Amino acid sequence: MVPFTVTVLGNGSAVPTSFQKPSSQLITYGSKRFMVDCGEGTQMQMITYKTGHRHIDHIFISHLHGDHFFGLIGFLNTLHLYGRKQPLHIYAVKELEKVIELQLEVSNSKLSYPLLFHFLGAGFRETLYEDKNIEVFHFPLNHRITTYGFIFREKQGERKLNKSFVERFHPSIEQMHAVKSGHDFITKAGETIANKEITIDPAPPRSYAYCSDTAYFEEAIPFIKNVNLLYHEATFDNSQQLLAKEKFHSTASQAAMIAVKANAGKLLLGHYSARFKERKHLLEEAREIFPDTNLSVEGESYEV
C-alpha cells in the first residue's frame, strides 16, 4: 500500500510558545508531498524535523490569519535562494497573491521558479489537484474570516488480479488491464469468466481531512463523510464553550462530535490554545465522545 501520512510541523494556535509552533503540515502520498498551512517558522520546523523541502509542489492555505501563513513568504524565498526551478502551486483566497507579490516587489526579488496561484472559491466539487492516485478538494469552514478545509482522497484503485487466473490463462497485458478495470475475461475457447471470479477488491481508498480553523460546523460533514483520518482544531476545552463560540474556534468535545457525525476512522486534535501546555484533558474529553482520538504532536507523522 502506498504510504499516506500526515506530518505535523506546528499545532499551536495564535501565538508561538516554547512548546508549540503555528500551523503547518506535510501530507505525504508515495513520493509526493503537499503542504497545508505555513505559519511563521515552518521552514525552521522542517529543519528541526529534517523533512527537507523536495517534492513539495503544492501548498494549500486554509485562511489568512497570520498563524497559518506568515511563514509562507520565507519558505518561498528560501526555495528561491536554493535555486528551485520547478513550478510551485499555491491554493488560497486571492488576497494572498497580493501579499506575496508585494513582499517580493519591495525586496526587488524575482523568484527562480514559477509561482502559480489557484484561488479558492465556492467550487467545492471540483478538484484542486489531481493525479492518477489522489485528488484534493476544499470545503467551507466557519471562522471569523473566509476559511477552507482540505480533503486528500485516494482514487479508487484498480481491481487486483487473482494469481491463479494469471497462471492458468496467461492473459496479455491488454487483457490484464481490461480485467483490472472490471471487464469479464473471454478464454481462447470462447468461455466468459465473470470478473469477480478472477479479481479481488482493491484496498478501499483512503482519505484525510484538515479542519482548522473553525467553530463547530456541521455543514462541513457532507464533505468529510467517512474520512479515514480527521485533523480537527481543538483550540479550547469544554469549560470554554462560550469563548470557542465567540472566537469561532472549537472545543475538543466539538471536534469529537464532528468525528462521530462524519463517521471518521480516527481523529487527530490540534491548534491548541497557548494556555494548554498539558493537553491530557482535551484528549479525555474528546475520547469520551470519539474513542479513537489522539493528540497531534509536532514532528510526528500519522498514517491515514
Next chain:
Amino acid sequence: MVPFTVTVLGNGSAVPTSFQKPSSQLITYGSKRFMVDCGEGTQMQMITYKTGHRHIDHIFISHLHGDHFFGLIGFLNTLHLYGRKQPLHIYAVKELEKVIELQLEVSNSKLSYPLLFHFLGAGFRETLYEDKNIEVFHFPLNHRITTYGFIFREKQGERKLNKSFVERFHPSIEQMHAVKSGHDFITKAGETIANKEITIDPAPPRSYAYCSDTAYFEEAIPFIKNVNLLYHEATFDNSQQLLAKEKFHSTASQAAMIAVKANAGKLLLGHYSARFKERKHLLEEAREIFPDTNLSVEGESYEV
C-alpha cells in the same frame, strides 16, 4: 554606569539553518530596549532566549530583504494578541508600511495598539529617536536595495560632583545641578571656585553601530567614527571577495578594515553565510587586521 548591551537574536544570512537564524538584535540601554531587524522566527528566538517583549517601543529595520523583516508581522501580531496598548514605532523605508498594512487588512485585524511608521530617507544628521540619555541615527550602507545602518549613541553625561565639595559647601540641589552642568560655584563668602576643581569628567559617551547588510563601504565611516562597538556583517571570507562584491556583502577582512578606519573600540562579526557552520577562519582573518574582533553568537549579549 547604565547597562548598554547588544543581544544577538539571529546572525545568519539569507536562509535559516539548524545553527543560525535570520538577523535580529535587541539593544538594551537601562530599562529601554530597541529592536534592530526582525527576520522570520525572531519571536521564537525571543522565547528561546527568554528575552520577553516588554519595553520594546522602537524597531529599526535596515532594509527589505526577507531575512531582515519577515518576522516583523508575526511579532506585531503577537504583541496585538497579548493586548499591547502603548504605541510602537517602526523606522524603515516607506514600502514596509504597505506590506504590514496589507497583511493586517487581509486578516481583518486591527492592532490593539498604535503602530507609528517613521520613514528613513537622507536626513542622516537628524535623530530618529532621542531621550535624555541616548539618541539613534541612521546612515547609508551599500547593498543591492536601499539599506541603512543605525548608530545608538549615549548623550554626553553631566559632570560628576567631587565628594569633598559636597561635604564642605553643602550646596543646594539647584547649585548642584548648576555645577554638574559646568558652572563655577560661588561660596557664601562670595568666593568663586572653578568648576574643574569641584567636578570630575563624566564617563565618555558610549556608542554602538549596526552595519548589515553592506558591501565594503568607506562612505559609512564618518557616521560610525570612534564607535565603541561595531557590528559589521561578514557574510563571506577572504577567498570570496568577488562573490562578496557581486552580492554587495562584505568579507570578514573588509569588516575589520572598516573597524580600523572607523577607529572602533571592538568589532563583532555576524550575518554569516549558511556555508560556515564553523567560523573560526572568519575570526582569524578579521583579527589579523583588527585584533579586538569577536564572532557574535546567537543568544549572547555584548557590552557596548
